Amino acid sequence: MASNILYVKATGPKLLKKINGGLNNNPSCLQFMAVFRKLIVHSGVLPSTSRNVAIMDSTQCLKLSEAGHREAAESPFNDNNLDHTYCTWISIKHVMFVSNIVTYIAGFVVRRIMSAIAMASSKPARLKVILGESNTEKLTLPNGIPDSLDDLLSKVKDTFGLKTNIRLQYMDKDFGNDFFNLSSTSDLEDLGTVKVIQEEAVQPFVDIETAPSSSAVHSDDSSSLASNDTILLSSPESFSSRTQQWPANFPIPMFSYDTERQLQKGNSEYKANNKILTVTPRMKTDILNRLVEEIYRYRAYPEDAQFCVVAEALIKKHPCLKEPGSFNGCYGWKQRLKYKMGNYRTLLKFQGCPELTVNSLKNKASTSVCPAAKIKKPRRAEANFYPSFPVGETQESMEKERIELLTAIKKRNNDKVIADKMARTFAYRRQEVVNEEPGIEDFKDRWPALFQQKEINAEFLRLMALPLEQTFFAQLDRVSSQLIEVIKAKGGAIRAKIAGTMKIYEEVWILSIGTLRDIYHFKFKTKKLKSSNFQTSC
Template sequence: MAENTPVRLLVILSEDSSVRMELRKGIPNSLEELMDEVKNACGLEGYIRLQYKDTDFGNIFVNLTSTTVIKDLTILKVIQLEPDSTVVLYPVDPPMSSTPLFGLDSDDSSVSAHTDDTILLSSPSSDSLRTQQWPRVFPIPRFSYDTECQLQRGNAEYMTSQTRLTPSSKMLSDILEKVAESIYAYKPYPEDSDFSDVAEALTRKHPCLKEPGSFNESYGWKCRMKIKMANYRTQLKAHGTSAELTVNSLKSKSQEDSYPAKNLKRPRRAEVNHFPSLPSGETTGSLKQEKISLLAELQKRNNRQTIKEKMAKTFGYRRQEIVHKQPSIEDIMARWPALFQMEEVCF
């Protein structure tokens, strides 16, 4: 323990519930130990995050990343979290050919572009698609055996002497590479707040990586992750293994939009499958025939399951058509009427 003087804390559980607790042995050295003390005193289970009332910034609650800011009569707030989400990664399909990509048929030349249209999409079934949205608690992956051993020793030393680990270039590269892969499993274009979540999760799991003097003791990791993620996207574009990244490459843009930061096609909020690849073994021609068959099925009765299967199968074809051509709602209704059935809206 950092101190032997008893410390009194007020723990806010909800708007109408709070608990007064006393740490008889003083303030714990680690945030994990403090969380355990709070759980035991308040009868909590599962995953939590602690916030403290920061008097330097107008008495607002700030995420607690270190026990050094805890003093006698500090007010804490408990945020209940969901368990870590897990994602299974599958290999993506081969790069698409250079032929015109899922453009509208020749009889659809009058399509107008409305970039602000909200398009309703059916639920995809391809194994190569993302299945999870951004988690509330980002799961830090396991690194290489050598890196994990160094982190275990570093965490043990940090617990006893507050000694921080200075990672070697090899270790740093391994950490950033694995973290970038995990981030891409959720988002190809993370936001600034997402990088903050990941950096804080990394230093919370491995406190020996904390950076004294920086914001939340993890700001340096946040900056490194941003640079690494940009390089990781560049590598995937060069290999042509990700359709949602190659769509933003200069080769895929028109001549008037051939600037790196112009007219980027990115997912909207809570969208996990923005630009999927075609299902394995399918081509543009085969899916176009599937679409014609789908239109014929709509004229029949009592075949909802068949329509649902065909809509799931053509998800990638339909989504890439929408992203590339940006058609209006009227054009989408004409080409994909099944998309607006109740079964597809409420999936």
Template sequence: MASPVMLRIIFGENDSQRLVLSNGMPESVSELVQEIQRQCAVSGDFRLQFMDPEFGNEFTNLVSTSDIQHKSSIKVIFKSVANATPNDSTVCPFSSTATTSSQDDSSSLSSPGSSCDTDILSSPASTSSRTTAWPLVFSIPRFSYDAQLQLDRANKAFIETGAFLNPSIALKSAILDGLTEAIVQHKVYLSDREFDEVAQALVTAHPCLKEPGSATGYGGWKTSLKYKLANYRTKLRQIGCPEVTVNSLKHKPDGKCSPAYGVKKPKKAEVNYCPTYPAGETAETLEQMRVALLSEVKKRNNEQKVAQMMEMTFALRRQEVVQEAPMIAEFKTRWPAVFHVREVSAEFKRITTIPLLPKFFSALDNHSANLMKAFSKKGGEPGRKIRTIIAAITKADNIQVKRECILKALCVYLNEDPEKLVKEYLDTEDSEIALAETVIGISVILHEGAEPGENVENVSIILEGIEVMSELDNVPFAVAMLLGIIYTMNLNYPQELKYFFEVLQKIFLELDGSKLSNKVQVLKTLLSR
């Protein structure tokens, strides 16, 4: 098996990231590009440059991976958008480049009053939000100078003699401190699997630390790391870090004093679940900005200022959502700008670092062919329903109809009811009667005799009997917006559609995609063939 390779990926001034290739150097530049897109969450079209020793380490276009080696520095040059950075939405989902589908009908994605969905980037100057999700391969940091020196010598001795290191208390503490500092750059609550990943990465990077007699070689390190991170969370709670204070006993309901009761932590791969306020800001100053936003959102051609103010108030809004779980009607009154197309996408990106619309539609179109193959093999009553849904594709040569049919067929394939997701009505009166009974879903008003995807009068999103977004033009766009709102409002997936939304999250958007239910794992296996 090839030795792991580590590269330094440079996105711009003071902006770089480690890339770990556990299977060694890719054979082609295109494979390396795919790894950068996957691990660094980069979208858009770009090329790579490497530091060429033949020209005084000046950056030169990379045409072969044979030109680079372990610990090389690679520079990312974006082609489509100037000065783009990781996690930028460099593809406009309303343009013809938003999808890899052969059908060029993406312009119909646009919503009245909306422009290209360029997500607002989190500015380090305005917010303390995290910028990267939990990595696919955890990179072990360099420890303090003396600790690193001891490890380097011990690793050399291990290679020469096979001798393991029995670290002193001081060295072990330094290692755990360094690991904890690296971990909290991504999250403060880890799953058991993620503790395994960190501990395994440690003994892989420093084989002298393997534990003789341990089944895994790192069991003791994993246990120590759990205690260390728990103690670190106690320190964070004492200094008022909202991500952990939200779970303190004083925030528990009366009569529910157990520390384990109702723990609020990321459950859908949120990167910024409950962020701290921007430097120099307080709850009072951000509340004043929220009040000012109520006036700014009513002004014409004021999207940029509204976006900046929404960025600044993200932590206030997010803490309100996580800690208080407000009713939709109340929250919409306090934050009306949240339920605009541009801001749903921007909020989703602030929470996950992933650009919602480009990622969603690109994945949907990329998986369409394999989904159709899987649908064709479904038998029984579900298979009959799927064939009825898919038949509409041949009647209308429209990419939105195809996307809508695939999404509905996906519900049926997962043994869920698409009518729980999309409710169609022939007139407004019928929709108003059912509106109050709808907890979460998409409402479609059709003209009489309309075919799927055609003669649609209105597509809207309903939460708790409230129409929170309307005039969305088509169902696929509404599904993406609904997913964004679920993240924005920290909502659970509807129980009757939990597998459908799991597919959207974990297969389409690749958020926490390594932990799947059995049903979704089977589908993912079929799609990867």
């Protein structure tokens, strides 16, 4: 032990200076303690037997200086023919981790080896992707062709920015390079060709407040929307088209995973103990961001009542978010949504969103330099007030499409081409109306196809996200009886003029009542007959 202490005294300053790189001749307390601990362990200094203090830690350390002088304990392997023996066996009480350390290390090594083998075996693949008639791209897959078709679909959609549902077709060389629907990625090979088919089903959405009678709206007349003359809302490549009005029941979106877990736990505690959840700043930011994005799907400039609807829908779905000091439990959430919506509009304006940059000062006339002057906002029911151009299109290309449309309207049986070009130029037409405010005659000269009955219905659907004729007749059916009573109350020349029409209406009404009565009796008799047959069979 004396020799060990002498060794510490002799080598301590040199080792301390060496460890610190020879750059610190005045070490701190922590540095000295760390170096001194290394010296004690390295030299194998043992506590004195004639001490007047108690040992607080009885852990036995492995002394490197005595490793060569220890007698080897009996190894549990009983193998004296080891090729490489780097240290003697030390008898230690094995715990579970020490017993399984080889298994842990082996699992880690195997996992790394399998990952390296998988990366080495997966060769990069390249595919020719046909997105349209004159739009072909190259898709590079660094890890090879995915094993799952869903992974390949998501890769194609993420790479080329496709927002709609798609399906793929592959070119089969055995059938003369014809395209077939792709059901498995095993049919693909490197340098193969696939075609992207975008599936975009346009379904008109009806506002519940403006048309409560959904059965009346989706009548037999609405079957024309499902025919070959499908009305296109806008170009499928446009990001700003809205397909429905503000919903009667606002849908609260899903938040991030951790936020949803906290909300689920908070709702359970609220039901059990009526305890309000403490919302963290990160959680609050996530909720507001998601709600604002969902609001923008319907309105860029929502009203105060609509903010209130969203806040009430939030606390209805997640009651743990109620505010005790608020008169309705959600006033604070409504105010936060207002400020967050303003910040979100500012962000989109900086990114060049046309719906918002139209109100910037640089786009206003010199006579309207005030920020609050002549703000262009959508009216009550306008869903697509100021849409952006389709991806890759400019004002020059849109003007070229308009000129081609003037030629196409002069041809017979060309409704399909006209409908496609009108849908593609919708954003260009709307920006012209909002920015220039042209007169009817000038606008009719530039867009003669718009003044056809079919295109008026299509333009109304693109602008309002509501079918014109179906909505109008549905609302007319609701008030038709009251309207007829008002007409009947008229006298004089008006009564004489409509006498013939009212007579025909009454005859049709009586006939329809009789027909409905016959249908009711027929259904009642059929139901009664089926019931009697069932009892007989039983």
